[in-house]
Amino acid sequence: MPLHPTALISPDAQVGTGNQIGPGVVIEDDVVIGNGNRFEPFVVIKRGSRIGDHNVFHDHAVIGGSPQITNFQDVKSHVRIGNGGVFREYVTVHRASRENESTEIGDGVLIMVCGHVAHDCRLGDAVIIANNAAIAGEVEIESKAFISYGVGVHQFTRVGSLAMIGAITKITQNVLPYFITDGTPARVRGINRVGLERAGHTAEEILSLKEAYRILLGSRLSLKQAIVELRTIKTFCTDHLADFLSSGCKRGFHRKVENLPESELAD
Structure with a gap:
C-alpha cells in the first residue's frame, strides 16, 4: 500500500520516499516525514510533526495533537520523532506547549496500545511504554527505561536510564536509573538486573x-x-x-x- 486513494495528504506536507500510507490516513500541513515509514489505517499526523525514517504507526494513532492544558495558546510547536519507532493502536503524542519548542521522541521507541505522551516530554532512545500508560507533560525519560502497563507519571518528573516501573504504579517523584520501582506508594524493589x-x-x-x-x-x-x-x-x-x-x-x-x-x- 504505497499510497491508498482514501488517504488525505496536505500539499504543504513534505513526505519522503518509500512510505506506505494506508486507508483513511490524514497528514496535515507543516508536516515533515522521512523515508520508509508505514502508516496503517486511520493514522492522523497533525501539523508541526517531524518524523524520521522507518517508523511504524498503527491504526488510529494520533501524532502532534494540541496540548491538553486549559490556557494553551495555539502557537507553532512540534513533535519530533526519530527513527525506527513503533506506535501502536490509539497511541497519542502531543506537541509542545511553547512556541518553536518540541516534544522529543528518540530512536527505537515502542509505545504500546493506548499509550499517551503529553506535551513537552523528552524520551530517549529505546524507551518502552506499555499499554495504557500515561506520561504527563514535561516529563523526561532516559534511554532504555521500561514503563509497564497502566503506569501514571506525574508532570515534571524524570525517569532514569534502564529504570523499570512496575504495572499500575503511581509515579509522583523522580525514578532512579537502573532500579525497579513498583507499587502504590512507589517503592524501590531492587536492581533491574535483567535489563x-x-x-x-x-x-x-x-x-x-x-x-x-x-x-x-x-x-x-x-x-x-x-x-x-x-x-x-x-x-x-x-x-x-x-x-x-x-x-x-x-x-x-x-x-x-x-x-x-x-x-x-x-x-
Whole structure:
C-alpha cells in the first residue's frame, strides 16, 4: 500500500520516499516525514510533526495533537520523532506547549496500545511504554527505561536510564536509573538486573549498583553525602546515577524501599 486513494495528504506536507500510507490516513500541513515509514489505517499526523525514517504507526494513532492544558495558546510547536519507532493502536503524542519548542521522541521507541505522551516530554532512545500508560507533560525519560502497563507519571518528573516501573504504579517523584520501582506508594524493589544484562552491562557494573543501593537507600547519609560516596565507586553506572541525582531533582526521588534478599545484595 504505497499510497491508498482514501488517504488525505496536505500539499504543504513534505513526505519522503518509500512510505506506505494506508486507508483513511490524514497528514496535515507543516508536516515533515522521512523515508520508509508505514502508516496503517486511520493514522492522523497533525501539523508541526517531524518524523524520521522507518517508523511504524498503527491504526488510529494520533501524532502532534494540541496540548491538553486549559490556557494553551495555539502557537507553532512540534513533535519530533526519530527513527525506527513503533506506535501502536490509539497511541497519542502531543506537541509542545511553547512556541518553536518540541516534544522529543528518540530512536527505537515502542509505545504500546493506548499509550499517551503529553506535551513537552523528552524520551530517549529505546524507551518502552506499555499499554495504557500515561506520561504527563514535561516529563523526561532516559534511554532504555521500561514503563509497564497502566503506569501514571506525574508532570515534571524524570525517569532514569534502564529504570523499570512496575504495572499500575503511581509515579509522583523522580525514578532512579537502573532500579525497579513498583507499587502504590512507589517503592524501590531492587536492581533491574535483567535489563542491565540485556543492555550489555558487566558483572562489575551490576555489583557496583549493589553498593550504590547500600549507600543511597540503606544508609543514613544525606543526599549530598551519598552522591559524594557514589562518585568514589567509579563505574559508568554509578557515575551516571550520581549525575542523575545531582541535576533536576527538585521533586525528589522515590526512596522508600523493599528489603532486598541477601542474594540480591551479596558480593
